[in-house]
Every structure is written in structure tokens, then in C-alpha cells.
Amino acid sequence: MNEKSNARPHVVILGAGMGGVKAAQCFAGEPVDVTVVDQNNYQFFAPLLYQLSTGILEESEIALPVRQFFRSQSNADFHLGCVTGFDTANKTVFTDTGDISYDYLIVALGSTTRYFGMKDIEEHSFPMKTLSESAAIRDHIMRCIESAAHETDEEKRQALLTFIVVGGGPTGVEEAGAIAELLHNTLPRDYPRLDLKKADVKLIEMTDSLLMMMPMKLRESAAKSLRKKGVDVRLNTAVSNYDGETVTFKNGETVKAYTLIWASGVQAVDVCKELGAKQAGDGRIIVGRDLSVPELPEVYVIGDCAHFIEKSGEPPLATIAPYAMQEAACAAHNIMCQIEGEPQKTFVSHDLGSMAMVGRFAGVMAKGSMTMDGFFAWAAWLAVHVIRLAGWTTNFIVLYKWLLNTLFSTRPACLTRERDEAKNLQ
Amino acid sequence: MNEKSNARPHVVILGAGMGGVKAAQCFAGEPVDVTVVDQNNYQFFAPLLYQLSTGILEESEIALPVRQFFRSQSNADFHLGCVTGFDTANKTVFTDTGDISYDYLIVALGSTTRYFGMKDIEEHSFPMKTLSESAAIRDHIMRCIESAAHETDEEKRQALLTFIVVGGGPTGVEEAGAIAELLHNTLPRDYPRLDLKKADVKLIEMTDSLLMMMPMKLRESAAKSLRKKGVDVRLNTAVSNYDGETVTFKNGETVKAYTLIWASGVQAVDVCKELGAKQAGDGRIIVGRDLSVPELPEVYVIGDCAHFIEKSGEPPLATIAPYAMQEAACAAHNIMCQIEGEPQKTFVSHDLGSMAMVGRFAGVMAKGSMTMDGFFAWAAWLAVHVIRLAGWTTNFIVLYKWLLNTLFSTRPACLTRERDEAKNLQ
Known part of the structure; x- marks a missing residue:
């Protein structure tokens, strides 16, 4: 059903995340046909998921239909489907909505929770x-x-008001800060009979500091800002068990909580193993210096599901969006080289720095030896994130909602979902 | 768990729709305690559901957390729970999150699809x-x-592009118009390889005209506007069967379609029968002239689940929001009369007119002998609906989205949901 004419090479890109879409865009104007495959019809902006989970933004504000990226790129098409397997001998990808044959393949399927x-x-x-x-x-x-x-039972009420976030990376830091502000700034006016000062947000980190990719000074600044917002930051603490009501830490301590958010590990999506290539322990596919799979020269892997060692002896490249997009450009370039019979280039990463939002008026950012925290890092975070959101109509709404949230702690989307979708609290 | 002190009468209101919230607000400042119960933590604005279903608006733009209505009403509380039954002898309501005892009860649970x-x-x-x-x-x-x-199969492709809306009331009319505009105005730019001119939207109505509550002139105007937008309006047509792929009409004709939207019937929510009171054929509870249940003088029923005959020989009052809100005020008044030992009043309805949106620049509205259609009815519809939306922060976003939709056919929320929630198209 998805056979393309043999006149032009067919490049199939699996995944419409930051890496996949960027790769497709790099083929604009080239003599190839590109098909982007994703199980959703949208790309979402993962760094703002925490704002969706705490009622600040809505789904359409952090997601854009994939096809809108290709309105002016006539050689790109989109295929809605979930990748289920590969027949690399016959250069075919299996999806739940039909098989797709390729000449070149870019795997950019991303990661899942570990x-x-x-x-x-x-x-x-x-x-x-x-x-x-x-x-x-x-x-x-x-x-x-x-x-x-x-x-009316005090112990149960306290467990309902205890929110545990595990993982001191940017997601965990941002989520813990946003929950604390939700409980302490947004909700009290609607719950006059409930003492939300007793609400307890804990951020649990196994190592001795938050935001390991940041310089030490900023790690401490982030922890300090979170504590000021009322987050109980617990370093050198690991979770060993959770039964839905009681968290047990490695040191034997237990805490009653009905909520545990797990932001502590990522691994490549499961279907990567179907490719039959060599994988690292976290499921990431081991790629060569040109980002292709050594056993499969027409298959490239980029982003969160690629295991790329830039300098031998160093850990693999971090799973962050800027690297995925840089890899996308390199993989697209190398495929064009292969088509044209030219030598492929080695991927070289560029550190664009990192940043995290700790809460209202508090952020941290670092690039090389430059570091910033507090209000200016917070403002820079807002600017960078709204610019990266696709679609100017959305930017305006997001800025408006951020303004109201900053001024009045307004969170318009604090809605429950229908009951059959909820975890049972009884 | 929800026992109130006996000092003040406890009024329990089931349902946080237009009727339920209005009733609660009518008790502001009165010497009673009010508890509003709903299975969701929000009230949603049903007349705009069609905009959610066609990618114009998002959930938080048509829904507002119930507690926000009561920020300045200290005698009102909210209870999140799904009503599962009644013990009227002991004046108790059962919910999946605990039992609630009442002195007076207002049932405003609304309707479901019939x-x-x-x-x-x-x-x-x-x-x-x-x-x-x-x-x-x-x-x-x-x-x-x-x-x-x-x-690639032409017949299957046509079935995928055929959207059937059943029911010529306001919901069906608005939904059919909005789908036609989505297919013909919004989506073509994103599907350059798909001929969306072949998309087929059919509006099926059993009787000989749309919008039965409107004057004849407007019914014809609505049908004409829809047809101009490319909707195939079929009057005097009834659906007898649908197996997910083939619709069979009463006259034996069949049409292949993967989508059938049923906007053709309403009935009171199922749990109404647990009250043990007399019900009409559509499950609505038969109430007396003061809106109380004849067998249960401390129980009032309002809105879509009340069967109220205003003048004998006439059909029961229509299930529309303005009547629900008028009934709410009357029920609240009558409960205060009961408490104070004064006589209850008879409910008298006031016709506020009716309106429907047929699509961009096309609406119909009628009040008494006054009728309007076309651009001005469309503009009036927009104004009335945005004013009725609760929350000024939301009004602004909704107006902005409507403006963009009107100018550029932008629909920011055309997103799929995750796969386990979808109907299988294979």
C-alpha cells in the first residue's frame, strides 16, 4: 500500500519528534521522497509536558500536527501508524496501518520510561x-x-496530600516545582476548608545533587529554590518499592503517598530491538561515527534511541533534543552522500548549554563556563521555550497563559478526566 | 464521611451543570449549607462540544472547575463523586466516593444519549x-x-471520507457544518495528495425539517446554508442499522461510512431510576408544579432529568439550558419556602429564544416572532456563547481562536489521541 515509484530514492523516517521532523526538513528540495511515520498525528514538545501535567497548558499548546511542518515541502509525506517491526533484508518497515518499503531508513523513535x-x-x-x-x-x-x-482520617488525608517525584533531572525538578506552586499558590482559594499548607511535595534523587549536567553552583541554586517553594528535596535517596500507598526507600524509611511520579530513567522504545542491531543496556542502538548501523549501512539511528560514543572512553551522547536535531542534519547529509556516492561525514556534537525551570522567577542555565540562575535564567527559559514551540498562533496563547499564571497563579486546565481513565483512590 | 452539623439545613445538589450550579448560587447568603456533587471536577458548556469535536477549541476552553463558581460563596462546598443510588427514607445519597446525607435534595444530573x-x-x-x-x-x-x-482502494477511501451525522437539532446542524468546514477549508492545505473535495458529510433527519423548535423560514435557511457548505442534508430519512462500516436507512438504502455521529436522542441519566419516583418514557422524573417529586416533598428535580408539564395537554418542557437555570432558581426558592414554612411557588418558564450556528458567517436565531439568519445571527451566536462561557481569561482565548478560525480556517486542536483510545479502522 505504500510502494513508492523507483524513480527517486525513498527515505523513511520513523518518529516525528524533534529529530525525525528535523531530518525530514533537511531533505527539502533534494531528489528523494520522504515519508515520516508516527503513531500520533502530532509532534509534542516534551520540555513542556510538566506544564500539561500541572494545569498550566493544554495539549494543543504543546503539540502540532506533523503535516503542518511540511506544508511547503512537496517531497515529504506523513504516515500515521505504530511501528511494529522490520524486515531489513527486504528494506521494509511494518506498522499497524500497513507495510512501508524504504531505500534509506532513519530511526528516530525516541525513548520511553525505564x-x-x-x-x-x-x-x-x-x-x-x-x-x-x-x-x-x-x-x-x-x-x-x-x-x-x-x-476525615488524618493519616489518609496526609497521604492524599503527599506527592513524590522521583528523579532530579530537569523533568523532576520542573515537575516538583510546578506541583508545589499548584498546591500553595493556585488551589488554596478553591479549597477554603482544606489546609493545603500541609501538602507535601518531595523530590527524590539517588545521587548527591540535582541536575547533574549543570555546574555545581547551579545544582545548589536549584535545590535551594525548590526548598524555598516548599519542596522537600531528598538527595542520596533511592526508592526501592511502591505499592500505590506506601513508598519504601533503600534506607528502610517509608512514606505514605497516593502519588509517585517516576521521572528517573529512560530507555529506547521497545520496538528498537526488532531491528536486530546491537543495542546498549538501555536498549539504544549502537551506531557508527556516521550514525549508521554498522550491520545495516542504509539504516541510521538518531536521538534518544541512538547510542553514539563521540570520544572513546566517554559516556554516550546525552538523550536531549538539541543533539537529536544535530544528528538529524548529519544523518540526512550522510544519506545524500550515499546516494551521490560521496564519503559520509563523522558526527560532531555542539553543546548548546542546558537550562531548567525551578518555578516562578527561578531558573538555572549553563553554557560552557557561563552560568545564570534566578530571575534572568527564568526569563531566558520562557523565551527559549516559547520560540521553540511551533506555530505563532500558539505562541501567543502560551505567552498569555504564562503571564496570567505568573501574575495570578491562574491554571486554567485543572480538570479531571472521565472516571474510567482514573486511578482508584478508594 | 459527609455528615454536616444539624444546625443548618443541608441542601445537596446532584450535578454541576447549568442547572446545578445555578441552584447552588441561589442559596448564597441563605442560612443553609450546600453541597454540589458531580463526577467531574468541572462544569462544561455543552453548546460548544461540537467545537471540541472538530478541533476548534480545547477542553479547558469550554470547561471550568466547579469550585471556581463558589469562591465567594462560603456556604457552598463541592464533592467529587459519581451518584450510584439513593436511600430516600434516610435522606442519603450514595456516591462512589462516600455517602452524603441531606435535608433537601436537588437532582440536576442531566441527560445521556438515547x-x-x-x-x-x-x-x-x-x-x-x-x-x-x-x-x-x-x-x-x-x-x-x-x-x-x-x-488505494477507492471504495474504502470513500467510506473513510464519509461522515454521517444523525439528528437535525442544533447539535447535529452545528456538528455537520463544522465537519464540512474542517474538511473543505482547514485540512486541504495539509493533505496535498488527497482529494478532500470527495469528502461527504451527510446530515440525516427523520422529520421533514431541521431545527424543529425554529420558525419554518429559519429551518429552511439552515438547510440551505448547510447545503451551500457541501453538507448532504437528508430529510424524512431514518437510520435503521449501522455495523461500523455500512449505514442502512429505513428505506433500504445503504451508505458505506466509517463514521456515524449520533445526535438524535436524549434521555435522563440511568441513575434517576434509583430514586424510585415516577418516570416518563425517556427516564425523566415526573415533577409537580413546584418542581418537587410528588412522593418525596424534600426532593426537587430540574433540567434535563425533569419531566415538567407546564400546561396540561402540552409536551413536557424542552431539555435546554435556559429552562434548567430557570428551574434551578425556582427549586432553590421553594426549598427556602419549605424551610421557612411558606407556600411554594409554581414554576413558570420564560422563552429566551433559540439559536444555532450553521457555520462561518451563517447562523439562525428566533425569539417569539423575531427571527434572524445569516451573518448577524452568526455574530449574535458568537457573542452570546462567549459571554456565557465562565471565566474572562478563557473568553479572550476563545475569541482569539474564533478570529483565527474565521480568517484562516485555523483549527489548532486537530490532534489524535493515543492509540488505545481509538476505534480500530483496520
Whole structure:
């Protein structure tokens, strides 16, 4: 059903995230046909999922239909479907909506949550890697508060008001800060009979500091800002078990909580193993210096599902969007080289710095030896993120909502979802 | 768990729709305690569900957390829970989140979709009475278009591009118009390889005209406007069967379509029968002239689940929001009369007119002998609906989105939902 004419090479790109879309755009005007495949008809902006999960923004504000990226690129097409497998011998990808044959393939399927084999945590905790996972967190937080508002048993009420975020990376830091502000700034006016000062947000990090990719000074600044917002930051602490009501830490301590958000690990999406190529321990596919799979020279892997060692002896390249987009450009370039019989180039990464939002008026950012925290890092974070959002009509709404949230702590999307989608609190 | 002190009468209001919230607000400052119960933490504005289902607006733009209505009303509280039954002898309501005892009860639980016993239609068609039902329609429409874009079988492609709306009331009229504009104005720029001119939107109505509550002139104007937008309006046509792929009409004709939206019947929500009071054929509870249940003088029923005959021999009062809100005020008044030992008043309805949106620049409205159609009715519809939306922050975003939709046919929320929530098209 998706056979392309043999006149032009057919490049199939799996995944419409930052890497996949960027790769497709790099083929604009080239003599190839490009098909982008994704299980959703949209690209979402993962760095703002935490705002969806805490009622600040809505789905359409952080997601854009994939086809809108290709309005002026006539050689790009989109295929809605979930990748289920590969027949690399016959250069074919299987999806739940039909098979697609390719001449060149770019795998940019991204990552999913990693639980390190802890089944109980996988079953009872909330991951936060997709729009619907983030909306589920928002629903659950609102249900916990509503239950707490009528709960007469003090211990149970405290457990309903205890929110545990595991993982001190940017996602965990931003989520913990946003929940604390939701509970302490936004909701009290609607719950006059509930003492939300007793709400307890804990950020749990296994190592001795938050935001490991940042300079030490900023790590401490982030922890300090979070603590000022009322977040109980626990370093050198690891979770060993969670049954939906009680968290057990490695040191034996237990805390009652109906909410545990797991932002502590990522691994390549499961279907990567179907490719039959060599994988690292976290499922990422090991790629060569030109980003192709050594065993499969017409297959490139980029972004969160690629395991790329830039300098031998160093850890693999971090799974962040800027690197995915840089890899996308390199993979697209190398495919054109292959088509034209020219030598491929080695991928070289460029550090664009990193930043995180700790809450209202508090951010941290670092690039090389330059560091910034507090108000200016916060303002820079807002600017960078709104610019990266696709679609100017959306930018305007997002800025408007951020303004209202900053001035009045307004969060327009604090809505539950319908009941069959909710975790049972009884 | 929800016992109130006996010092003040406890009024429990079931349902946070237009009627329920209005009733609660009528008790502001009165010496009673009010508890509003709803299975969602929000009130949604049903007249705009069709805009959610066609990608114009998002959930938070047509829904507002219930508690925000009561920020300045200290005697009102909210209870999140789904009503499961009643013990009227002991004046207790059962919910899935605990029992609630009452002195006075207002039942304002609203209506659900009615299939008139047609199980195959209930199984395969899309209802449109809630936020998630409307989001499911949006998801399904987008999946049908995506499938059509790669479908080589012409008959199947046509079935994917055929959208059938059943029911010629305001919901059906608005939904058919909005789908036609989505297919013909918004989407073509994103599907250059798909001939969306072949998309077929049919509006099916059993009687001989649309919008039965309107004067004849406007009914014809609405049908004409829809036809101009490319909607195939079929009057005097009834659906007898739908298996998910083929619609069969009463006259034996069949049409292949993967989408059938059922906007053709309403009935009181199921739990009304648990009250044990007399019900009409559509499940509505038969109330007396003061809106109380004859057998249960401390129980009032208002809105879509009340069967109220204003003048004997006439049909029961229509299930529309303005009447629900008028009934709310009367029920609240009568409860205060009961408490104070004064006589209750008879409910008298006031016709506020009716209006419907047929699409861009086309509306119809009627009040008494005054009628209007075309551009001015369209503009009046916009004004009335944005004013009725709760929350000024939202009004601004809605107006902005309507402006962009009117000027550029922009629909920012044309997103699929995650796969496990979708109807299978294979």
C-alpha cells in the first residue's frame, strides 16, 4: 500500500519528534521522497509536558500536527501508524496501518520510561513521557485534592496530600516545582476548608545533587529554590518499592503517598530491538561515527534511541533534543552522500548549554563556563521555550497563559478526566 | 464521611451543570449549607462540544472547575463523586466516593444519549454528550483522513471520507457544518495528495425539517446554508442499522461510512431510576408544579432529568439550558419556602429564544416572532456563547481562536489521541 515509484530514492523516517521532523526538513528540495511515520498525528514538545501535567497548558499548546511542518515541502509525506517491526533484508518497515518499503531508513523513535526492572513501581507510579500520561497525572492530582477535602482520617488525608517525584533531572525538578506552586499558590482559594499548607511535595534523587549536567553552583541554586517553594528535596535517596500507598526507600524509611511520579530513567522504545542491531543496556542502538548501523549501512539511528560514543572512553551522547536535531542534519547529509556516492561525514556534537525551570522567577542555565540562575535564567527559559514551540498562533496563547499564571497563579486546565481513565483512590 | 452539623439545613445538589450550579448560587447568603456533587471536577458548556469535536477549541476552553463558581460563596462546598443510588427514607445519597446525607435534595444530573433500543448503533456510533466523547470524535475524524490519505482502494477511501451525522437539532446542524468546514477549508492545505473535495458529510433527519423548535423560514435557511457548505442534508430519512462500516436507512438504502455521529436522542441519566419516583418514557422524573417529586416533598428535580408539564395537554418542557437555570432558581426558592414554612411557588418558564450556528458567517436565531439568519445571527451566536462561557481569561482565548478560525480556517486542536483510545479502522 505504500510502494513508492523507483524513480527517486525513498527515505523513511520513523518518529516525528524533534529529530525525525528535523531530518525530514533537511531533505527539502533534494531528489528523494520522504515519508515520516508516527503513531500520533502530532509532534509534542516534551520540555513542556510538566506544564500539561500541572494545569498550566493544554495539549494543543504543546503539540502540532506533523503535516503542518511540511506544508511547503512537496517531497515529504506523513504516515500515521505504530511501528511494529522490520524486515531489513527486504528494506521494509511494518506498522499497524500497513507495510512501508524504504531505500534509506532513519530511526528516530525516541525513548520511553525505564523502571530498572522494578515491576511494582512500573505498576503503581505515573510516568510522564506522553501527552496522555501527563494528562493522567493532572487528573490524579486533582482527584487526590478532592478526596483530601472530604477525608476525615488524618493519616489518609496526609497521604492524599503527599506527592513524590522521583528523579532530579530537569523533568523532576520542573515537575516538583510546578506541583508545589499548584498546591500553595493556585488551589488554596478553591479549597477554603482544606489546609493545603500541609501538602507535601518531595523530590527524590539517588545521587548527591540535582541536575547533574549543570555546574555545581547551579545544582545548589536549584535545590535551594525548590526548598524555598516548599519542596522537600531528598538527595542520596533511592526508592526501592511502591505499592500505590506506601513508598519504601533503600534506607528502610517509608512514606505514605497516593502519588509517585517516576521521572528517573529512560530507555529506547521497545520496538528498537526488532531491528536486530546491537543495542546498549538501555536498549539504544549502537551506531557508527556516521550514525549508521554498522550491520545495516542504509539504516541510521538518531536521538534518544541512538547510542553514539563521540570520544572513546566517554559516556554516550546525552538523550536531549538539541543533539537529536544535530544528528538529524548529519544523518540526512550522510544519506545524500550515499546516494551521490560521496564519503559520509563523522558526527560532531555542539553543546548548546542546558537550562531548567525551578518555578516562578527561578531558573538555572549553563553554557560552557557561563552560568545564570534566578530571575534572568527564568526569563531566558520562557523565551527559549516559547520560540521553540511551533506555530505563532500558539505562541501567543502560551505567552498569555504564562503571564496570567505568573501574575495570578491562574491554571486554567485543572480538570479531571472521565472516571474510567482514573486511578482508584478508594 | 459527609455528615454536616444539624444546625443548618443541608441542601445537596446532584450535578454541576447549568442547572446545578445555578441552584447552588441561589442559596448564597441563605442560612443553609450546600453541597454540589458531580463526577467531574468541572462544569462544561455543552453548546460548544461540537467545537471540541472538530478541533476548534480545547477542553479547558469550554470547561471550568466547579469550585471556581463558589469562591465567594462560603456556604457552598463541592464533592467529587459519581451518584450510584439513593436511600430516600434516610435522606442519603450514595456516591462512589462516600455517602452524603441531606435535608433537601436537588437532582440536576442531566441527560445521556438515547439509542431507542438500537444496540448496533449504540455499539458502533459516536455519541457527543461529554468532553471525552467529543475528543474521541476529533481523534476518529483525524484517523479516518490519515487512513484515506494512503488508501488505494477507492471504495474504502470513500467510506473513510464519509461522515454521517444523525439528528437535525442544533447539535447535529452545528456538528455537520463544522465537519464540512474542517474538511473543505482547514485540512486541504495539509493533505496535498488527497482529494478532500470527495469528502461527504451527510446530515440525516427523520422529520421533514431541521431545527424543529425554529420558525419554518429559519429551518429552511439552515438547510440551505448547510447545503451551500457541501453538507448532504437528508430529510424524512431514518437510520435503521449501522455495523461500523455500512449505514442502512429505513428505506433500504445503504451508505458505506466509517463514521456515524449520533445526535438524535436524549434521555435522563440511568441513575434517576434509583430514586424510585415516577418516570416518563425517556427516564425523566415526573415533577409537580413546584418542581418537587410528588412522593418525596424534600426532593426537587430540574433540567434535563425533569419531566415538567407546564400546561396540561402540552409536551413536557424542552431539555435546554435556559429552562434548567430557570428551574434551578425556582427549586432553590421553594426549598427556602419549605424551610421557612411558606407556600411554594409554581414554576413558570420564560422563552429566551433559540439559536444555532450553521457555520462561518451563517447562523439562525428566533425569539417569539423575531427571527434572524445569516451573518448577524452568526455574530449574535458568537457573542452570546462567549459571554456565557465562565471565566474572562478563557473568553479572550476563545475569541482569539474564533478570529483565527474565521480568517484562516485555523483549527489548532486537530490532534489524535493515543492509540488505545481509538476505534480500530483496520
